[in-house]
Amino acid sequence: MPDFDNIMQQGVNARERKEFGLAIDRLQQARVLSPDDPRPILELAVTYEWAGRLGDAQALYENLLKTHTKNLGATLGLARVLRWRWQFEQALLYYERTLLLEQLPLAARVEAELGIAQINRLQMRLDQAHTQLQEVLRLDPLNSQALDELKQLEATSKHRLLLLAGNREGSAGSSLVLRAEWLLQQDAKTLWRFGAGRNTGAQQALVTDMPNNDRQNVVFVEQTYAIPQALTLQWRGEYRNRIGQANEYQLQGTGSDQVNERWRVNAGFIVAGSSSFKSQTLLAGLSARFAQYWDAGLTGYVSNENDLATKKTWLARLQWEREGVLAQAFVSRELGQAAYKQTFLVNWPFHQNYRLRLQATRDGVSKVNSWFVGVDIPIGSRASVQFMRENIGSEQGVYVGANLPLRYRKD
Numbered sequence: 001m002p003d004f005d006n007i008m009q010q011g012v013n014a015r016e017r018k019e020f021g022l023a024i025d026r027l028q029q030a031r032v033l034s035p036d037d038p039r040p041i042l043e044l045a046v047t048y049e050w051a052g053r054l055g056d057a058q059a060l061y062e063n064l065l066k067t068h069t070k071n072l073g074a075t076l077g078l079a080r081v082l083r084w085r086w087q088f089e090q091a092l093l094y095y096e097r098t099l100l101l102e103q104l105p106l107a108a109r110v111e112a113e114l115g116i117a118q119i120n121r122l123q124m125r126l127d128q129a130h131t132q133l134q135e136v137l138r139l140d141p142l143n144s145q146a147l148d149e150l151k152q153l154e155a156t157s158k159h160r161l162l163l164l165a166g167n168r169e170g171s172a173g174s175s176l177v178l179r180a181e182w183l184l185q186q187d188a189k190t191l192w193r194f195g196a197g198r199n200t201g202a203q204q205a206l207v208t209d210m211p212n213n214d215r216q217n218v219v220f221v222e223q224t225y226a227i228p229q230a231l232t233l234q235w236r237g238e239y240r241n242r243i244g245q246a247n248e249y250q251l252q253g254t255g256s257d258q259v260n261e262r263w264r265v266n267a268g269f270i271v272a273g274s275s276s277f278k279s280q281t282l283l284a285g286l287s288a289r290f291a292q293y294w295d296a297g298l299t300g301y302v303s304n305e306n307d308l309a310t311k312k313t314w315l316a317r318l319q320w321e322r323e324g325v326l327a328q329a330f331v332s333r334e335l336g337q338a339a340y341k342q343t344f345l346v347n348w349p350f351h352q353n354y355r356l357r358l359q360a361t362r363d364g365v366s367k368v369n370s371w372f373v374g375v376d377i378p379i380g381s382r383a384s385v386q387f388m389r390e391n392i393g394s395e396q397g398v399y400v401g402a403n404l405p406l407r408y409r410k411d
Contacts, residue, residue, distance in 0.1 A: 004033045012043060020051040038064055042073045049081060052292035057081050070101060072108055079115055088119045095119075110140050114149070121153050124185055129153055157405035158185050164386065166399025168199075175199045177399060194221050248274045254283070263288050266299065279305045285315075293322045311335075325349070339364030368393040376403050 011026030024047055030040040041064050048057035061078035064071055075098050082091035098104070098112040117132035130153060136146040162181040167174055181195035221237050238250045254268030263286065270281040280303065287297030301313040315332040330343040346358045359372040370392040376384040388399040 004030055004037075007033065008040060008043065011040075011047070015043075015047045015050060018050070020047060023047045024051075038068050038071060038074075042071070042077070045074070045077055049077065054081050054085055054292070058085075072098065072101060072104075075101075076108060076111055076115075079112070083115055083119060088123060092116060092119060106139060110136055110143060113139070114143070114145055117146070117149060121149065121156065124156070124158060126153060126156060126158070159183070159406040160185075161404045161406065162386065162401060163404075164388070164399050164401030166388065166397055166401075168395055168397035170395035177397065179399075179401070192221070248272070262290075264297075266297075270303075277306060279303055287317070293320050295319050 007026050008030045011023045011030060014020075014023035014026060024044065027040050027044040027047060030037075031044065034040065041060055045057045045060035045064070048054070048060065058078065058081045061074045061081065064074040065078065068074065075094050079091045079094035079098065082088075082094065095112045095115045098108060101108075113132055113136045117129045117136060120126075120129035120132060129149075133146050133150050133153065136143055137150075140146070160183040162179070162183075164177075164179040164181075166177050168177055177197065177199055179195065179197040181193065184192040184194075237252075239247070241247050250270070250272040252268065252270045254266060256264055256266040258264050265284075265286055267282075267284045269283070270279075272279045272281075281301055283299055283301045285297055285299030287295055289295040296319070297317045299315045299317075301311075301315070303311045303313070305311070312335040313332055314335075315330060318329045320327045326345075326347040328343075328345045330345075331340055333340045341361070341363050343359065343361045346356075348356045350356055355374075355376060357372070357374040359370075361370045363369060370390065372388070372390040374386065374388040376386050378384045383405070384403045386399075386401045386403045388397070390397045390399075
C-alpha cells in the first residue's frame, strides 16, 4: 500500500515549491487513501488558495466544516477566502467564530484579529480597524502585516480634495482650465464625488472636431454604492452652463447585480440634452469572471435622439486586476458603421493612495484619437502634486494641481 504520510508530505512540499499541479495530484491521492481524515482535504483547500482557485478552496472548506464544525484550519481558511472574494460580512462571521473557539493558539488569534482589521479598513471603519491592529500588536509586537496595515490606515482618508489648473491649446486658440473636486468615501465601494470646473476662451469641440467658442462652467455630483456587496448602483448628474450657447445636462444611472459566483448582469439609462437636442439611452449587459484576475463583459446600448433616429451600439470589455493594478481594454461599434472605437486604460498605484494613469483612445468614427498620462507625485505622507498631459485630436493640454487627502480622524 502507498505510504499515506509520505504522499501527504510530497503534496505539501510541492505546494511550497509552487508546483500546484503536482501538489493537487498528491493530495488527491492521500484523500482517496484516507477519506475520513480531514488533513488531506484541508491541505488541498490551502493549495487551491495558493493556486488562485478560490471557488474550489471555498467549496472544500465549507464541506469540511459540515463534518468537523470546529476545525480551526477550515474556519480560518474559509474566512480568508471570503475576504479575498470581497464577501466581507460572511468573512467576519468566520473570523469571529474563530475567536470563540476554546484554547485558541496565539497564531490563530493573531490571524483572526488581523483579518477583522483588514476588513474594517477596506470598509472605511477606520476607528475599529485601528483598535483591532493595536490588539494584534499587543499580542505580537513585531507582526509585519499589522505594522504595514497600520501604515496603510494612516494613509487612508475619507476625504480628498483635488485642485487643478492648466492650459489647453487647439486650432481655435487656447483656454484656461480650472477644476476642483471633493471626494467623500463612506466604505470600500461607497463614495460621493462633487466637482466643478471652468473653461475660458476659445476651445475646440472634442466630438465634431470643429472650432467653436466653448467657454463653459461644469458642475457634477456622483454617487456609487453597494447593497450589500452583490448589487452595485451608480448615478451621475452633470450640468454645463455654456456662455453664449444652450446649456446642457446629463443624468446617468447604472445598476449591477451578481447572479452567481461567476456571472453579473447590468442595466441602466442615460439622459442627455439641451434646449435643442435630447437623447435617451437604455443599456443592458452581462459580464463574467473567467480566471482569478480576469473578467470580460458585453453591453448593448439603444439610443433615441430627438425621437427621430435610433442608434444601436455594442461595447466589449476585457479587464485584468491584481493588487490594485487595473488594466482595461474597450472596443465598441455602432451597428451600421464600419469603424470601431478602442480604448486602453491602465491604473497603477505606485505609492500608497497615489496612482499612475495611462489612457489611449482611437476613435474610428470621428477620427479624433487621444492619449492621456496622469501621475501623482508624493510630496509627503499626506499630499501629492498631480501632473496631467493629454492630447485630444489637434488639442494639447498640460495641467498641474494638488491632491490633498484630509487627515484620518476617528469615526
